[in-house]
Amino acid sequence: MANVTVTINGLAVSVPAGTTILEAANKVNIHIPTLCYCPDVGGGEPNKPASCRLCLVEATGIRGPRAILVPACATPIERDGIVVSTNSLRAMKSRRTVLELLLSDHSGNCLTCAKNGECELQKLAQEFGIREVSYQGVQNDFPTDTSTAIMRDLNKCVMCRRCETVCNKVQTVGALTGNGRGFAAKVGTASMIPLADTSCTFCGQCVNVCPVGAITGVSYVKKVWSAICDPSKTVIVQTAPAVRVAVGQEFGFKAGEAVTGKLVAGLKALGFDKVFDTDFSADLTIMEEGTELVNRVKEGKNLPILTSCCPGWINFLEHHYPDLLDIPSSCKSPQQMFGAVAKTYYAQKIGVDPKDLIVVSIMPCQAKKYEAGRPEFEHDGVKDVDYVVTTRELVRMFREGGINLANLEDAEFDNPLGESTGAAVIFGVTGGVLEAALRSVYWMLNGKNLEGDAINFRAVRGLDGVKEAKVDVAPGVSVNVAVCSGLGNARKVLDMVREDRNRFQAIEIMACPGGCINGGGQPYINGDRKAALAARMEGIYAEDAGKEKRLSHENADVKKLYEEFLGEPGSEKAHHLLHTHYCSNARD
Amino acid sequence: MCEKCISSAAAEKFAELDAFIAGLNLDMSSDRRRGSLIQILHKAQHIFGYLPREVQKHVAQKLAIPEAAVSGVVSFYNYFTTKPKGKYVVDVCLGTACYVKGAEGVLREIERVLGVQADTDPTPDGLFSVSALRCVGACGLAPVMMVNGKVYGKVTPAKAVEIIKEYQQKG
Numbered sequence: 001m002a003n004v005t006v007t008i009n010g011l012a013v014s015v016p017a018g019t020t021i022l023e024a025a026n027k028v029n030i031h032i033p034t035l036c037y038c039p040d041v042g043g044g045e046p047n048k049p050a051s052c053r054l055c056l057v058e059a060t061g062i063r064g065p066r067a068i069l070v071p072a073c074a075t076p077i078e079r080d081g082i083v084v085s086t087n088s089l090r091a092m093k094s095r096r097t098v099l100e101l102l103l104s105d106h107s108g109n110c111l112t113c114a115k116n117g118e119c120e121l122q123k124l125a126q127e128f129g130i131r132e133v134s135y136q137g138v139q140n141d142f143p144t145d146t147s148t149a150i151m152r153d154l155n156k157c158v159m160c161r162r163c164e165t166v167c168n169k170v171q172t173v174g175a176l177t178g179n180g181r182g183f184a185a186k187v188g189t190a191s192m193i194p195l196a197d198t199s200c201t202f203c204g205q206c207v208n209v210c211p212v213g214a215i216t217g218v219s220y221v222k223k224v225w226s227a228i229c230d231p232s233k234t235v236i237v238q239t240a241p242a243v244r245v246a247v248g249q250e251f252g253f254k255a256g257e258a259v260t261g262k263l264v265a266g267l268k269a270l271g272f273d274k275v276f277d278t279d280f281s282a283d284l285t286i287m288e289e290g291t292e293l294v295n296r297v298k299e300g301k302n303l304p305i306l307t308s309c310c311p312g313w314i315n316f317l318e319h320h321y322p323d324l325l326d327i328p329s330s331c332k333s334p335q336q337m338f339g340a341v342a343k344t345y346y347a348q349k350i351g352v353d354p355k356d357l358i359v360v361s362i363m364p365c366q367a368k369k370y371e372a373g374r375p376e377f378e379h380d381g382v383k384d385v386d387y388v389v390t391t392r393e394l395v396r397m398f399r400e401g402g403i404n405l406a407n408l409e410d411a412e413f414d415n416p417l418g419e420s421t422g423a424a425v426i427f428g429v430t431g432g433v434l435e436a437a438l439r440s441v442y443w444m445l446n447g448k449n450l451e452g453d454a455i456n457f458r459a460v461r462g463l464d465g466v467k468e469a470k471v472d473v474a475p476g477v478s479v480n481v482a483v484c485s486g487l488g489n490a491r492k493v494l495d496m497v498r499e500d501r502n503r504f505q506a507i508e509i510m511a512c513p514g515g516c517i518n519g520g521g522q523p524y525i526n527g528d529r530k531a532a533l534a535a536r537m538e539g540i541y542a543e544d545a546g547k548e549k550r551l552s553h554e555n556a557d558v559k560k561l562y563e564e565f566l567g568e569p570g571s572e573k574a575h576h577l578l579h580t581h582y583c584s585n586a587r588d
Numbered sequence: 589m590c591e592k593c594i595s596s597a598a599a600e601k602f603a604e605l606d607a608f609i610a611g612l613n614l615d616m617s618s619d620r621r622r623g624s625l626i627q628i629l630h631k632a633q634h635i636f637g638y639l640p641r642e643v644q645k646h647v648a649q650k651l652a653i654p655e656a657a658v659s660g661v662v663s664f665y666n667y668f669t670t671k672p673k674g675k676y677v678v679d680v681c682l683g684t685a686c687y688v689k690g691a692e693g694v695l696r697e698i699e700r701v702l703g704v705q706a707d708t709d710p711t712p713d714g715l716f717s718v719s720a721l722r723c724v725g726a727c728g729l730a731p732v733m734m735v736n737g738k739v740y741g742k743v744t745p746a747k748a749v750e751i752i753k754e755y756q757q758k759g
Binding site: 168173174175176177178179180181188189190191192198199587 | 641644645648653654655656657658659660663664670
């Protein structure tokens with residue numbers, strides 16, 4: 001495309017025709033405030049409805065020689081000679097008016113807002129130096145909509161529509177829509193029913209992109225503090241693979257750096273009795289799911305097998321693909337396997353009544369909160385997993401507890417539910433579960449391990465939304481596999497499965513684009529989402545590469561669990577404890 | 589929706605709507621099918637009198653789009669209503685011309701006589717529902733009210749009551 005030259009604040013900038021004023025200004029480090037605009041709400045999808053008008057700049061040459069106000073995010077530079085001023089008095093006054101109008105209709109309880117300190121509207125008010133709001137008027141009084149995982153406070157909504165874009169375009173879930181018009185306009189659900197009654201999967205991608213406190217996770221932190229401080233309870237914690245490469249950014253570590261040892265030390269400092277690893281049950285998952293995969297391929301039944309670690313994806317399946325309920329692996333997710341093993345095997349081992357054993361999960365995810373509350377994961381009033389805390393919420397617990405990870409010495413996970421292999425840590429990124437399974441399936445079929453670099457299944461790595469590969473698992477035996485992340489991509493792959501059941505034999509699906517590293521409970525990514533996720537992904541693979549053991553079937557404590565308690569993978573006891581079933585929950 | 593649960597009258601209405609949608613020959617593989625949503629909702633409201641959630645859900649299923657997408661459109665346009673209307677729909681114009689000619693007094697008197705608020709539920713006997721709307725393009729006759737689309741011009745509160753009584757007698 002031909003280049004055009006635009007003048008921004010007196011600076012000549014050459015850009016391809018069609019570049020927006022905002023992009024051109026960014027190129028020369030001229031900052032224009034934005035609110036609704038988001039270059040990547042997920043999977044590279046931008047949100048730029050130009051609805052907030054906070055990026056108004058003054059420009060001549062857009063429509064004739066007169067200087068007009070235009071939204072920088074949505075105004076393309078199509079020809080030479082356009083002159084833009086981002087900081088003329090008129091532009092600044094207009095933006096200030098827009099911001100004050102937004103604030104005049106905004107619930108002003110910043111101090112008690114879950115987004116306090118991380119709110120983009122608050123940050124703008126600070127940048128603009130707003131000291132009073134010149135406009136007073138009616139404020140909306142919408143009821144709060146809450147569920148077991150996500151809550152929405154529409155009185156804080158700025159109608160940026162980011163949540164709608166990610167829900168509809170990226171995830172193709174379609175739970176959210178603009179509702180009403182004028183002053184009563186809001187982001188709603190079908191007929192404004194509670195989110196819990198819609199086809200929402202609780203993936204939490206809307207939470208990740210909401211610039212304000214209108215969509216947040218439901219917090220169980222207070223209950224966790226109470227449990228920790230209750231002497232009659234033994235409180236153990238498990239931490240998911242993707243948490244360790246994201247939590248560090250909040251304490252000054254490099255983006256994506258794995259801070260596993262510090263995280264363990266921090267959790268111990270919070271007062272948990274034992275600090276365990278969801279990676280342990282990820283290895284366990286591989287033993288069960290790998291066995292299931294081998295059996296199904298041998299029998300040619302219920303193929304392709306779909307991974308079942310991700311509760312957001314399972315919700316999507318139950319809402320939208322009730323005809324495919326027979327093909328996901330029947331394995332519980334690693335979180336739930338951990339809970340089930342902790343409340344039986346571990347409770348017995350330490351001689352504690354399961355009623356007095358509290359299992360807390362640190363998860364990168366909102367849907368895990370919903371999953372932990374599913375009725376099939378509760379027996380005689382004892383839940384497999386009692387409370388789920390997201391990475392973000394854990395950061396707040398650390399801050400409240402006066403703990404700075406940067407000041408801690410590395411610590412080791414406790415035993416026996418703390419041992420893990422490199423195959424488990426890669427569960428945290430798209431492609432990882434399948435790669436881990438393939439590593440062990442090879443061993444199951446051949447009686448020997450993959451050697452050298454063959455352990456790295458690079459074809460299923462990377463942040464691409466859909467990956468397909470043909471993989472040799474034994475001499476003369478290959479399987480066609482697919483890996484997808486983001487529910488829009490899952491839809492594409494599932495539609496292929498509906499058309500041709502024989503196209504793939506194994507498919508990994510993660511609800512969030514990029515996998516758990518981009519989960520709905522991870523620290524907010526401000527700026528380049530793709531680069532931040534790439535850094536977290538590298539952190540995960542570095543952790544895997546650095547592990548002494550990288551094959552799930554070599555996890556000594558998992559082996560011991562089978563010897564002492566479960567029997568063998570796929571045994572009746574294993575099925576009873578570690579497997580589940582799915583139900584149609586079609587809502588659209 | 590379960591066939592047993594709906595009366596045959598409702599089933600007939602759904603069948604009529606389905607026949608209309610079938611007649612549109614939509615290409616279900618194309619995103620352009622969404623463009624027919626308003627047309628279908630129009631027809632649905634004509635058939636059912638209003639657009640309750642079951643009807644919105646049905647339309648969503650027929651178009652293979654999220655229910656929320658249907659609900660969003662229904663909520664945006666004043667024309668669409670999710671509440672049942674009375675047998676007689678009384679519209680009072682509150683456009684500028686009617687307003688200055690005293691339309692608000694007309695509306696309040698109708699509300700008082702019927703004991704209902706405009707733009708809410710119909711009268712308990714299901715006979716009347718009242719709504720306020722903007723200009724109907726008959727400003728020369730201001731203030732204007734309509735009953736099931738029939739226009740009455742230069743109404744006064746007293747005249748409005750007489751008109752209502754007429755319909756009450758018809759039943």
